[in-house]
Every structure is written in C-alpha cells, then in structure tokens.
Amino acid sequence: MKQTRWWAAGTVVLSLVVGLPLRAAPVPPSESPLAQLPADAPLVVQVRGVERTKDRLETLIKNAVPDLAPKVKEQMDQAFQSKLKDRLSKGLAKEGPDFFLLLEFPDPQNFQGPPPMALVLRITSYKDFLDGFLTEDEHKTLKSDEAGYDTAMVENLETYFLDHKDYVVLALSKDVASRFTGQGARLDGKLSKESARRLLDADVSAYVDMAAVNKKYGDKIKQAQEFMDQAMQQGAAAAPQANPANIEQAKKMFRGMLQFVEDSRSLVVTADFHPQGLAFATQVQVSAPSPSDTFLKVSRAATLEDPGKLPAGQMFYVAAEFTPDIFKAMQPFITGMLGNLQGEDRKELQHAMTLMAEAGPTGGIMSFSMPLQGVQVWNYQDPEKAVKAAMDWLKVMKPSQSFQGAMLKEKPEIQVDAETFRGFKLTRVKMVWDLDKMIQQQPGGQAAAEAMKKMMGEGMQIWFGTDGKKFVHVMARDWKTAQGLLGDYLDGKNTAGQQPAFEETRKHLPAQATAAILIDLSLYGHMLSGFMASVAQGAGAKASPPSEKPTAGKSYVGLAITLKPEDAAMDWWVPANVVSEMREQLQPVLQGGGGPKPPPAVPKETGGQ
Structure with missing residues (x-):
C-alpha cells in the first residue's frame, strides 16, 4: 500500500512539474543544473516552471482549439488543485528547472520497497521550501543526519531532504538520498553539449539512458524482432497476392529500427509550448563504431x-x-x-x-x-x-x-x-x-x-x-x-x-x-x-x-x-x-x-x- 502511495505521489508531482511547462532563459553553461544529477540516472524529466506554465499552455490550447479550450482549462484547474500543490507553494523558483529522476528501472516482477526516484527542485530558500512543504506536525519530526541530509515523517513515511543551495533534493529512501551526497559522476559530464542544451532549454524534456534500457530490456527487444519477423511471414502466407519485395523491405526497416535502438546511447525528447504552435523534438546519440553510425558518420x-x-x-x-x-x-x-x-x-x-x-x-x-x-x-x-x-x-x-x-x-x-x-x-x-x-x-x-x-x-x-x-x-x-x-x-x-x-x-x-x-x-x-x-x-x-x-x-x-x-x-x-x-x-x-x-x-x- 505504501509503495502504491509513493508511486501515486510521484505521478502527481510529475504531472505538476512536467505537464505544465514554461520556457525560461537558458542556464549558463558554468552553472549547469545537470551537475545536480547522478550520471547513472536512467530517466530524467525536466520542466521549466509550474504556475506561469499553466497560463502558457492555456494560451496555446485556446489558439489551437478555441471551442474546446474552456473545458480543457476547467480540467487543468481541477488537476492543478491538490494537496501537493499546497506543499509546493513556497520557496520554489518560478522559472525552474525542476527534475524528476528514476535512479534505476524497477522490475515489475520483483518490486520491493520505495521506488528508486527523486525530485530535484530549484528553490529560492531551503527554509521557505520546508516551511511550505511540511505540515506543522511533520515539521516537528524534522531532523538532520550527519550523512548530509535531513529527514522528516511525511504522511507517516520517512522522507529525505538535501539542501544543495539553489536546489532541494527529495528522496524516498536512504539509498537514493546517498546518491546525491557524494562527489560521484554527474550528468553534465556525461551528455554532449547538444543533448544538454536541448534538455535544459526546453519547456519540458526527458532524457533516457538507452544503454541502461538495452541492458535491462535487451532480451525483450530481440524477442520483439523475432516476433515481428514471424508475424510478417505469416501475414505474407495468408495474403499470397502481397508483393514479396515489399514484405522483405518492411522486415529490413523494422530490423533497422531495432538495430538503431540497440546502438543508441541516449535519447532526449523535448517540447516547447508557443502561442503560435507546438515545437517538439527527439535527439539520439549512438555508439561508434556501430551499424547505425555507419550511415551517420x-x-x-x-x-x-x-x-x-x-x-x-x-x-x-x-x-x-x-x-x-x-x-x-x-x-x-x-x-x-x-x-x-x-x-x-x-x-x-x-x-x-x-x-x-x-x-x-x-x-x-x-x-x-x-x-x-x-x-x-x-x-x-x-x-x-x-x-x-x-x-x-x-x-x-x-x-x-x-x-x-x-x-x-x-x-x-x-x-x-x-x-x-x-x-x-x-x-x-x-x-x-x-x-x-x-x-x-x-x-x-x-x-x-x-x-x-x-x-x-x-x-x-x-x-x-x-x-x-x-x-x-x-x-x-x-x-x-x-x-x-x-x-x-x-x-x-x-x-x-x-x-x-x-x-x-x-x-x-x-x-x-x-x-x-x-x-x-x-x-x-x-x-x-x-x-x-x-x-x-x-x-x-x-x-x-x-x-x-x-x-x-x-x-x-x-x-x-x-x-x-x-x-x-x-x-x-x-x-x-x-x-x-x-x-x-x-x-x-x-x-x-x-x-x-x-x-x-x-x-x-x-x-x-
């Protein structure tokens, strides 16, 4: 039950922090927020702002579907009103960036303990943030740990807070919190300049460590290729009038897509909400040498x-x-x-x-x-x-x-x-x-x-x-x-x-x-x-x-x-x-x-x- 509650809480935070993005000025390279994030995090979601973003998104929707905009606005207002919104009412920097991280991909068949996730939020004051986030009773449970973090009981669950000056880290377990206390490798040293720029400059964005995806799900990806080959072959047998050359070409294209996934190192997906329209992008870095890079090079x-x-x-x-x-x-x-x-x-x-x-x-x-x-x-x-x-x-x-x-x-x-x-x-x-x-x-x-x-x-x-x-x-x-x-x-x-x-x-x-x-x-x-x-x-x-x-x-x-x-x-x-x-x-x-x-x-x- 606790696990479900934490995943639900994480989803709500993600919907607030990711679903309502707003562009802010790009962060100077010397102050990269990615220096706050562990390099081995397989999934990072970034967003710029919360409150102002809601207005920005509403403007785009009004321009795109004026007849549906009032209903959409009503639903957004309902989603935006929550206990968690009240907790995030103080100490947050309006322009972000804010991050949601998974520290490892969970195994749905062997899931135990709190999910390995964290929030990294840009703040104006650590004290103000805690004053807004914690209730009066929860504030009484707040204590410092010599390991470098504070803890408090939030809804009867131990929650970890790390003060990183301009940022606060919220973790759900000691193991996750400890990933932010040391001097280990950080994401700013792992991503290319172009990937980092895209991730940070966008209204909302996500980074996926594709090497981690292949390590975790590589066998399933290969099974998908075998399944599709068999399905196409069976489809060709059931439709003898089909052009064999087209079927073979479709097979090659699907294999090429899976090869591209296998060769990939990182994926960055971004979206920007403009009054005039929506801009979104994907960027993939691949390993070299690799079959996919044979064409790219x-x-x-x-x-x-x-x-x-x-x-x-x-x-x-x-x-x-x-x-x-x-x-x-x-x-x-x-x-x-x-x-x-x-x-x-x-x-x-x-x-x-x-x-x-x-x-x-x-x-x-x-x-x-x-x-x-x-x-x-x-x-x-x-x-x-x-x-x-x-x-x-x-x-x-x-x-x-x-x-x-x-x-x-x-x-x-x-x-x-x-x-x-x-x-x-x-x-x-x-x-x-x-x-x-x-x-x-x-x-x-x-x-x-x-x-x-x-x-x-x-x-x-x-x-x-x-x-x-x-x-x-x-x-x-x-x-x-x-x-x-x-x-x-x-x-x-x-x-x-x-x-x-x-x-x-x-x-x-x-x-x-x-x-x-x-x-x-x-x-x-x-x-x-x-x-x-x-x-x-x-x-x-x-x-x-x-x-x-x-x-x-x-x-x-x-x-x-x-x-x-x-x-x-x-x-x-x-x-x-x-x-x-x-x-x-x-x-x-x-x-x-x-x-x-x-x-x-x-x-x-x-x-x-």
Missing part, C-alpha cells in the same frame, strides 16, 4: 537551399543536403524500394546508382502533390552525368516494379530530348500504374480501387534534364502544366516562400539540418478525407468528403532531420491552426457528412515566445 548538417523558391500550391516541400557518400550508403535501401531485382537488372541498377554518386550530388529542393505533380531541382558537380545516370536507372524499370510508391504496368516510355525550355534539354518519361495489382495487395475492393485511382492517378509523366548547371525533374499531367511549373520556379513567381504560413513554419525549424520537410495540412487533409470517404462509401457507410478543395498555403507542419556522426535528431513544428484545419477536412467523413463545422481559429494571443 558520412552525413552532415548544413544551411539548406530554400524550398520556398518552388511554386506554391503543392502538398509537400523538401530540402536536402547530400554527399556522394550518403548516396552510396542509401543504395541498399533504394534497391529494396524498387523491388526484387535479380541478375543483370540488379547489376544495371547498381551501375546507375554508382554513376549517380559519381555525378557528385550536393543537395537540392523538391515539391510534389497527389496525384503526382511537382518540381525537383538538384545540385550536382556533374549534372550531365546525373542525367545519364537517371536515364540508365529508368531503363532498368520493368512491369510490376515500384516507382514513387506505385506499381508499373509496363516499361516506362522514354523520349530523349523531347523538349527544350530556356536552356534545359528535357527527356520525357511516361509511366502507367498497374492499379489492379496494387488493389490486389490492399483491402477494400472496388471502393479502395476508385479511391486509389483518384489519389494516385492512372500514371504520370516526367520531364528531366539539365542546363549544364542544375538538374531538374518535373512531374505533371501534360507538358503545358510542366512548363508552367518550371517557368514559375525560374522566374521566382508565385512561390511558396511568399506565403506567410510557409515562412512562419520555416523559421521555427533549425537553421542547419540534413533535410527539411514542410507539409500543407489543408491539402493533405483534403486528400486524406477524400480517400477515407471513398472507401467508407464503398463499404456502405455514410461519409462525405469536403465539398471543395481548400485554399493552399494556410498552414504548414514542418520537420527537420539533422544527421551527424553519432547523432540523429528530428525537430517538428505544428502550428496552432493545424488542429482546426484538419478538423475542417476530416469532420464530414467522421460524422457522415453531418454535424457543424468547427469554429474558425481565434486571433492568436501572443503571451511571449
């Missing part, structure tokens, strides 16, 4: 070319930093995505990819929508060689192979130098999708077939080539459309970067990264709702897609991927108005075409950054 982050230079109106915008070594490292993945090539076909594809790497890719930008349409502009040291490599690549393609997520019905039709446009010599490629085979591999019958045809189209055309400086790749239904897209890019007309929503999302992503992706949520939601409605209608359900295509460029979700030796990070930005945009697109499907539209987003409250 040839990766790099840089100031990416601006995808906002591409024409507006597309669903996805991407910028990427490349090197020949990165391209070579990706070859096995690319080969797998193209299907089960064998013999001479496989050799020809590998030759084409080698030629592409020799062309010296350095990065580029691209945009696309569904059905497939968009512009790609890539930088190569030798763009003419890149054109030849692309030609050789396409010549290898055969019926039933995958391209851009679709299955080919016949070999691509290639017309060399089909068009010349403002210095670019462009080869035309026509592809036809085998929708019947694609449907056979998916559930849903005729309804799914019609939905997929609407989303993918029946095929696509590509024009690619170079002017001797850039390599361009344009997807469109006809040459007139392709010419317009390429012309707008070359003239800088009607670009995505001219949209305030695009620039707002871009500025919330890291200045340097390996790749960045911006997604127009209005267009994506419209496509998704149309697909869902078609499938639902085919199954006899009442569902209606949005009546008209939404205005492009109202909101963008952003993702930046940063890969460096021994380090991988993902940074997301989700604008507050994304919620209302997605609700507007999906509500007709989810409510069968009925129900009111969600209310428009209210003007955003600023309330600081």
Whole structure:
C-alpha cells in the first residue's frame, strides 16, 4: 500500500512539474543544473516552471482549439488543485528547472520497497521550501543526519531532504538520498553539449539512458524482432497476392529500427509550448563504431537551399543536403524500394546508382502533390552525368516494379530530348500504374480501387534534364502544366516562400539540418478525407468528403532531420491552426457528412515566445 502511495505521489508531482511547462532563459553553461544529477540516472524529466506554465499552455490550447479550450482549462484547474500543490507553494523558483529522476528501472516482477526516484527542485530558500512543504506536525519530526541530509515523517513515511543551495533534493529512501551526497559522476559530464542544451532549454524534456534500457530490456527487444519477423511471414502466407519485395523491405526497416535502438546511447525528447504552435523534438546519440553510425558518420548538417523558391500550391516541400557518400550508403535501401531485382537488372541498377554518386550530388529542393505533380531541382558537380545516370536507372524499370510508391504496368516510355525550355534539354518519361495489382495487395475492393485511382492517378509523366548547371525533374499531367511549373520556379513567381504560413513554419525549424520537410495540412487533409470517404462509401457507410478543395498555403507542419556522426535528431513544428484545419477536412467523413463545422481559429494571443 505504501509503495502504491509513493508511486501515486510521484505521478502527481510529475504531472505538476512536467505537464505544465514554461520556457525560461537558458542556464549558463558554468552553472549547469545537470551537475545536480547522478550520471547513472536512467530517466530524467525536466520542466521549466509550474504556475506561469499553466497560463502558457492555456494560451496555446485556446489558439489551437478555441471551442474546446474552456473545458480543457476547467480540467487543468481541477488537476492543478491538490494537496501537493499546497506543499509546493513556497520557496520554489518560478522559472525552474525542476527534475524528476528514476535512479534505476524497477522490475515489475520483483518490486520491493520505495521506488528508486527523486525530485530535484530549484528553490529560492531551503527554509521557505520546508516551511511550505511540511505540515506543522511533520515539521516537528524534522531532523538532520550527519550523512548530509535531513529527514522528516511525511504522511507517516520517512522522507529525505538535501539542501544543495539553489536546489532541494527529495528522496524516498536512504539509498537514493546517498546518491546525491557524494562527489560521484554527474550528468553534465556525461551528455554532449547538444543533448544538454536541448534538455535544459526546453519547456519540458526527458532524457533516457538507452544503454541502461538495452541492458535491462535487451532480451525483450530481440524477442520483439523475432516476433515481428514471424508475424510478417505469416501475414505474407495468408495474403499470397502481397508483393514479396515489399514484405522483405518492411522486415529490413523494422530490423533497422531495432538495430538503431540497440546502438543508441541516449535519447532526449523535448517540447516547447508557443502561442503560435507546438515545437517538439527527439535527439539520439549512438555508439561508434556501430551499424547505425555507419550511415551517420558520412552525413552532415548544413544551411539548406530554400524550398520556398518552388511554386506554391503543392502538398509537400523538401530540402536536402547530400554527399556522394550518403548516396552510396542509401543504395541498399533504394534497391529494396524498387523491388526484387535479380541478375543483370540488379547489376544495371547498381551501375546507375554508382554513376549517380559519381555525378557528385550536393543537395537540392523538391515539391510534389497527389496525384503526382511537382518540381525537383538538384545540385550536382556533374549534372550531365546525373542525367545519364537517371536515364540508365529508368531503363532498368520493368512491369510490376515500384516507382514513387506505385506499381508499373509496363516499361516506362522514354523520349530523349523531347523538349527544350530556356536552356534545359528535357527527356520525357511516361509511366502507367498497374492499379489492379496494387488493389490486389490492399483491402477494400472496388471502393479502395476508385479511391486509389483518384489519389494516385492512372500514371504520370516526367520531364528531366539539365542546363549544364542544375538538374531538374518535373512531374505533371501534360507538358503545358510542366512548363508552367518550371517557368514559375525560374522566374521566382508565385512561390511558396511568399506565403506567410510557409515562412512562419520555416523559421521555427533549425537553421542547419540534413533535410527539411514542410507539409500543407489543408491539402493533405483534403486528400486524406477524400480517400477515407471513398472507401467508407464503398463499404456502405455514410461519409462525405469536403465539398471543395481548400485554399493552399494556410498552414504548414514542418520537420527537420539533422544527421551527424553519432547523432540523429528530428525537430517538428505544428502550428496552432493545424488542429482546426484538419478538423475542417476530416469532420464530414467522421460524422457522415453531418454535424457543424468547427469554429474558425481565434486571433492568436501572443503571451511571449
């Protein structure tokens, strides 16, 4: 019973200290709060502030879901009112940082004694903190121990307090308290500068010692891999129409994910609550040498070319930093995505990819929508060689192979130098999708077939080539459309970067990264709702897609991927108005075409950054 009470108390503290974060000024490196924390703590949760954070979170919720905000605020107020809140009413520094720690992962099958956890809270006065935390009767039990801590009976359980000047440590056992009294290794000396910065600068964050996770749960992780392999194999046997190459590729991806977990040393997860939206990120450090670092060690982050230079109106915008070594490292993945090539076909594809790497890719930008349409502009040291490599690549393609997520019905039709446009010599490629085979591999019958045809189209055309400086790749239904897209890019007309929503999302992503992706949520939601409605209608359900295509460029979700030796990070930005945009697109499907539209987003409250 006591154990349950302590875990419950820890959960309440965690909800107060973690669930309501607020950004404060970064802590100077010379005064790192991480020096307070034992280096071997496998789990650390950090938060900046409590009271002010509640207001900050409420502002974000009000901007994101104005119609639901009052109810959410009421629930937050109820959760915030507790005996523990009263205990933490004095002596706490408003800006934090505050920490919740697990000193070891508990074994649920052999759990005895108080949980090995602690709180490390930033304070203004140790005396004031104790005066607020302890009741009058509990204060009478307070006594000092020569080991370096104070003890008191809190709700009839012995609790340990350590005065660390600007911080107080609360522990539930003598063993845990003793971990904070010595001069052992501390977390500030273990984490990289980047991991420490992310952990401390965020509104709320968590650090996980992945080496400890692998040591504790490594056997279970391996069992999960074996289970998934068997499940995929059984699924393939039950669905003989499924593409074996896709199943094998899925296996490789899952094994790669588990390998990444096994190679990981640390994980940092962060979230920042802005009035304009939510920023959250993950950062993983991996061991070197390791299979995962084989790819990371040839990766790099840089100031990416601006995808906002591409024409507006597309669903996805991407910028990427490349090197020949990165391209070579990706070859096995690319080969797998193209299907089960064998013999001479496989050799020809590998030759084409080698030629592409020799062309010296350095990065580029691209945009696309569904059905497939968009512009790609890539930088190569030798763009003419890149054109030849692309030609050789396409010549290898055969019926039933995958391209851009679709299955080919016949070999691509290639017309060399089909068009010349403002210095670019462009080869035309026509592809036809085998929708019947694609449907056979998916559930849903005729309804799914019609939905997929609407989303993918029946095929696509590509024009690619170079002017001797850039390599361009344009997807469109006809040459007139392709010419317009390429012309707008070359003239800088009607670009995505001219949209305030695009620039707002871009500025919330890291200045340097390996790749960045911006997604127009209005267009994506419209496509998704149309697909869902078609499938639902085919199954006899009442569902209606949005009546008209939404205005492009109202909101963008952003993702930046940063890969460096021994380090991988993902940074997301989700604008507050994304919620209302997605609700507007999906509500007709989810409510069968009925129900009111969600209310428009209210003007955003600023309330600081």
